[in-house]
Amino acid sequence: MTATLVYDGDCAICTSSARLVERWRLDVDEVIPWQHADLEELGLTAAECQEAVQLVEDGQVTSAHEAVGRLLIRSGKGWRLLGALAVRRPTCWLAAPAYRWVARNRHRLPGGTPACAMPPPNPGGS
Numbered sequence: 001m002t003a004t005l006v007y008d009g010d011c012a013i014c015t016s017s018a019r020l021v022e023r024w025r026l027d028v029d030e031v032i033p034w035q036h037a038d039l040e041e042l043g044l045t046a047a048e049c050q051e052a053v054q055l056v057e058d059g060q061v062t063s064a065h066e067a068v069g070r071l072l073i074r075s076g077k078g079w080r081l082l083g084a085l086a087v088r089r090p091t092c093w094l095a096a097p098a099y100r101w102v103a104r105n106r107h108r109l110p111g112g113t114p115a116c117a118m119p120p121p122n123p124g125g126s
Contacts, residue, residue, distance in 0.1 A: 001057055001058050001074075002029045002057070002058055003027065003028045003029050003030075003055060003056065003057045003058075003071070003074060004028070004029060004030045004031075004032065004037075004042060004055070004056045005018065005021060005028045005030070005031045005032070005053065005054070005055055005067070005071060006032055006033070006034045006037050006039075006042065006044060006049055006053065006054040006055075006056065007031070007032075007033055007034065007049075007053050007054075008033065008034060008035075008049065008050060008053075008116075009033020009034065009035045009036065010033075010035065010115045010116070011106060011107075011112075011113075011115060011116040012111050012112060012113050012115070012116055013106045013109055013111055013112050013116055014053070014106070014116070015033070016111060017053075018031050018033075021071070026071055026072070026074075026075040026079065027071070027074040027075040027076065028055075028071060028074070034046065034049030034050075034054070037049075042054075042056045042061075043056065043059060043061055044056070044061065048061075048063065050118060050119055051063075051064075051103070051118065052064035052067070052099070052103060053067050053068065054067055055067035055068075055070050055071055057070065057074075064096070064099045064100070064103070065086050065087070065092065065095040065096050065098070065099035066086070066087050066092075068083075068086055068099070069082075069083040069084070069085075069086030069087035069092075069095070070083065070087065071083065072086065073087070103118060104118060106118070
């Protein structure tokens with residue numbers, strides 16, 4: 001099963017996290033910023049990638065805390081337990097809002113820059 005992790009290359013926090021994935025040799029075939037990825041081939045949109053990290057496993061897409069959890073589960077050993085905590089009840093009820101909070105505030109976190117800020121929501125809904 002092949003896996004591609006797609007992150008926001010304009011965000012310093014996301015880029016640092018992607019480097020950790022590579023350094024820790026987590027089980028993923030490619031780690032790529034969405035700005036350099038063939039989003040259509042991966043079945044993703046720019047809006048999805050701006051909002052959260054994406055993991056594409058043989059065409060199946062997971063996002064946000066679920067993507068992180070799936071990546072950890074794939075990586076075996078001690079990572080599997082952490083991944084399960086991110087995607088299974090009841091701990092996923094904490095992981096989901098924690099991920100959203102970090103994503104919304106990443107430009108305010110240590111190492112964050114103004115480029116890390118998420119785009120404002122589209123009031124038109126598209």
